[in-house]
Amino acid sequence: MAYLCWPKLGNSTTVLNCKCWKSNSCKPFGFQVVTKFPTTLWIKRYQKRIWLCTMDHQQPNPPPLALDRIDIYDTTLRDGSQGENISFTVIDKLRIAKTMDEFGVQYIEGGWPGSNPKDVEFFKRAKKELHLGHAKLVAFGSTRRKGIDCQDDANLRLLTEAETPTVTIVAKSCEKQVVKVLNVSLEENLAMIEESVRYLKEHNKEVMVDAEHFFDGYKQNAAYALACLDAAIRGGADVLVLCDTNGGCLPWEIYETTRSVVSHFGSHQRIGIHCHNDMELAVSNSLSAVYAGASLVQGTMNGYGERTGNANLVSIIPTLQLKMNYNVVGSKLSSLTELSRWMDEVTNLPHQPSRPYVGDCAFAHKGGLHVAAILKDEQSYQHIDPALVGNRRRMLISELSGRGNIVDKMKQMRLVTDSQLQDPEWKRRIQGILEQVKSLENKGYTFEGAEASIELMIRRTLNNYRSPFELLDFTVLTGNKRVYYGESLSGDNIVTDGVISPETFRNESITQAIVKLGILETSNGACPIERTRCFEAAEGNGPLNAVNLALKKALVRVHAPLEHVNLQDYKVRILDNESATAAITRVMVEFYDAETKRVWSTVCAHSNIIVASVQALMDGFEYALLQRLPACFIHSEDESSTKSPVLL
Numbered sequence: 193m194a195y196l197c198w199p200k201l202g203n204s205t206t207v208l209n210c211k212c213w214k215s216n217s218c219k220p221f222g223f224q225v226v227t228k229f230p231t232t233l234w235i236k237r238y239q240k241r242i243w244l245c246t247m248d249h250q251q252p253n254p255p256p257l258a259l260d261r262i263d264i265y266d267t268t269l270r271d272g273s274q275g276e277n278i279s280f281t282v283i284d285k286l287r288i289a290k291t292m293d294e295f296g297v298q299y300i301e302g303g304w305p306g307s308n309p310k311d312v313e314f315f316k317r318a319k320k321e322l323h324l325g326h327a328k329l330v331a332f333g334s335t336r337r338k339g340i341d342c343q344d345d346a347n348l349r350l351l352t353e354a355e356t357p358t359v360t361i362v363a364k365s366c367e368k369q370v371v372k373v374l375n376v377s378l379e380e381n382l383a384m385i386e387e388s389v390r391y392l393k394e395h396n397k398e399v400m401v402d403a404e405h406f407f408d409g410y411k412q413n414a415a416y417a418l419a420c421l422d423a424a425i426r427g428g429a430d431v432l433v434l435c436d437t438n439g440g441c442l443p444w445e446i447y448e449t450t451r452s453v454v455s456h457f458g459s460h461q462r463i464g465i466h467c468h469n470d471m472e473l474a475v476s477n478s479l480s481a482v483y484a485g486a487s488l489v490q491g492t493m494n495g496y497g498e499r500t501g502n503a504n505l506v507s508i509i510p511t512l513q514l515k516m517n518y519n520v521v522g523s524k525l526s527s528l529t530e531l532s533r534w535m536d537e538v539t540n541l542p543h544q545p546s547r548p549y550v551g552d553c554a555f556a557h558k559g560g561l562h563v564a565a566i567l568k569d570e571q572s573y574q575h576i577d578p579a580l581v582g583n584r585r586r587m588l589i590s591e592l593s594g595r596g597n598i599v600d601k602m603k604q605m606r607l608v609t610d611s612q613l614q615d616p617e618w619k620r621r622i623q624g625i626l627e628q629v630k631s632l633e634n635k636g637y638t639f640e641g642a643e644a645s646i647e648l649m650i651r652r653t654l655n656n657y658r659s660p661f662e663l664l665d666f667t668v669l670t671g672n673k674r675v676y677y678g679e680s681l682s683g684d685n686i687v688t689d690g691v692i693s694p695e696t697f698r699n700e701s702i703t704q705a706i707v708k709l710g711i712l713e714t715s716n717g718a719c720p721i722e723r724t725r726c727f728e729a730a731e732g733n734g735p736l737n738a739v740n741l742a743l744k745k746a747l748v749r750v751h752a753p754l755e756h757v758n759l760q761d762y763k764v765r766i767l768d769n770e771s772a773t774a775a776i777t778r779v780m781v782e783f784y785d786a787e788t789k790r791v792w793s794t795v796c797a798h799s800n801i802i803v804a805s806v807q808a809l810m811d812g813f814e815y816a817l818l819q820r821l822p823a824c825f826i827h828s829e830d831e832s833s834t835k836s837p838v839l840l
């Protein structure tokens with residue numbers, strides 16, 4: 193005899209539909225109400241084939257279960273590596289496991305030893321090299337193959353040889369998958385699950401069963417889906433993990449089904465959730481399952497994984513901790529942003545700025561109304577304090593800005609004080625800067641990705657700033673040259689019967705740039721003492737390269753630290769395709785200072801791509817100098833009237 197337990201039904205009319213997994217019939221069938229407590233209805237199961245009663249009733253959803261803690265199970269190294277373009281080396285895997293342990297997750301799934309030699313190697317090295325302080329390492333595999341004994345199954349043997357405290361096996365729990373894909377009888381699948389779990393328990397493992405396609409299986413034949421979980425329990429499974437393998441379920445479906453499972457097994461049974469992101473719902477679905485009583489969440493860092501990915505732990509962890517009050521990783525939460533970006537570096541995938549919580553844009557504010565409100569009340573347009581997850585607030589400057597955006601920027605740059613903001617003269621300046629931004633964006637600039645350009649633009653409107661140099665002239669010559677080798681390798685003449693043999697020459701593009709600069713010289717970081725005029729020329733493999741080299745040569749003569757400044761990225765966008773070659777071109781240049789490790793970007797737009805590029809380059813070098821020698825070029829307002837820069 194066994195009993196099934198349902199949560200409170202109340203006094204509303206209740207229809208019980210009992211399902212038999214063999215016939216999948218769904219009609220009132222073979223149950224007996226034993227007793228009715230005020231909160232719980234007990235149903236006696238008197239036929240072995242009846243596995244579950246489902247019901248329709250008018251009760252509102254029951255309140256969420258109050259769980260003591262939620263365990264985080266990181267499967268980045270297994271399911272994450274099933275994502276396209278992701279391939280970890282053994283060393284990567286060891287580093288990631290160590291880092292995730294330090295971050296404070298409870299389980300780290302290291303891989304599938306039955307899948308490939310790399311994962312076997314990982315578990316072998318992990319035994320010696322990976323000393324986890326907090327998390328349990330997990331080896332992943334599947335239930336035994338059909339028609340064999342567990343002790344003859346290589347996959348199960350390798351799982352035990354991985355010597356991890358915990359093992360997770362994937363089990364089919366959807367009738368259709370069992371019949372069509374596994375191609376075994378429903379009974380044989382139940383036996384595969386039960387025996388595999390028992391075998392692993394006999395090897396003293398903590399065993400989790402990932403019930404693949406559970407939610408789809410439950411829709412198709414709930415009784416059989418539950419029978420699979422029952423088989424796992426009979427084998428001794430510690431955790432039952434419900435999987436939305438195809439990522440096609442809605443949050444309320446996940447909630448209802450998880451709630452039923454939790455009710456079926458009782459709240460002492462650990463239930464886990466594993467969601468995929470095919471409808472962008474993996475995070476919501478995982479949280480819905482927690483709300484319904486699941487106490488373990490499987491997911492991956494940054495949501496890496498098969499197809500569109502897995503549930504993103506980088507969103508789930510802060511939500512559990514900050515919104516649902518579970519202490520998941522404690523104070524380590526403030527390293528989340530750094531961790532997420534580090535994972536992108538290890539996987540060699542670009543940082544996605546729009547990622548919630550940790551993306552560069554997660555707390556970036558653009559609209560003037562938003563910025564103005566935030567200046568009055570920090571949290572006006574933020575759901576949390578960014579510092580809680582190690583991120584930062586950013587105010588963007590663009591044509592959608594209001595005065596608030598400029599004020600914020602100037603405050604950050606310590607260019608204006610609260611009392612100055614009351615001064616009509618400063619108000620006029622700020623309005624002037626705002627208008628300049630809007631006018632330049634109308635001409636093709638975009639200041640959002642080019643914070644160095646906006647900073648320079650603001651400084652140049654103030655009396656106390658001297659530009660450290662000025663480009664007086666520049667010339668760029670570019671052309672194509674045919675270079676002859678003399679005789680060909682075979683020793684034939686260059687010209688045979690009036691035809692030039694192809695192997696006797698090559699085409700070379702040659703570009704030369706000449707720049708004339710007026711540069712303010714400084715002495716030991718003090719104020720500029722002299723103005724120097726410099727001519728320089730350089731050859732490069734294209735116009736930008738040649739100008740960059742010539743500029744740098746000239747500037748380094750006066751300011752040696754600029755030697756470390758390098759052009760890192762160069763993006764060109766034609767803004768008005770219809771005007772073809774007469775279109776405005778926007779150039780954005782990214783710089784890197786190898787000594788200070790700073791990165792910054794500048795922007796310029798012009799109908800001449802070379803002019804736009806040269807201006808963006810000049811701004812980049814100017815910003816570098818400003819960072820390194822601020823005292824040389826910024827003065828008190830009084831000083832500046834006598835030392836205004838007049839270049840030769």
Ligand SMILES: CC(=O)SCCNC(=O)CCNC(=O)[C@H](O)C(C)(C)COP(=O)(O)OP(=O)(O)OC[C@H]1O[C@@H](n2cnc3c(N)ncnc32)[C@H](O)[C@@H]1OP(=O)(O)O
Nearest residue numbers: 304306307308334335336337338362363364373374404437
């Ligand atoms: C939903 C998930 O993400 S589950 C994890 C999926 N991850 C991976 O598949 C990555 C690792 N996989 C692998 O390295 C390989 O697929 C292996 C080593 C596991 C198996 O490789 P092969 O032996 O060549 O089999 P192949 O992959 O072609 O087919 C899978 C076999 O496993 C069987 N199988 C599938 N699920 C299960 C299961 N839960 N229990 C037992 N057998 C299963 C299939 O029926 C099929 O067997 P069949 O060909 O006899 O019908």
Ligand SMILES: CC(C)C(=O)C(=O)O
Nearest residue numbers: 362402404405435437
């Ligand atoms: C193996 C399991 C956990 C899986 O990836 C899935 O079913 O989605």
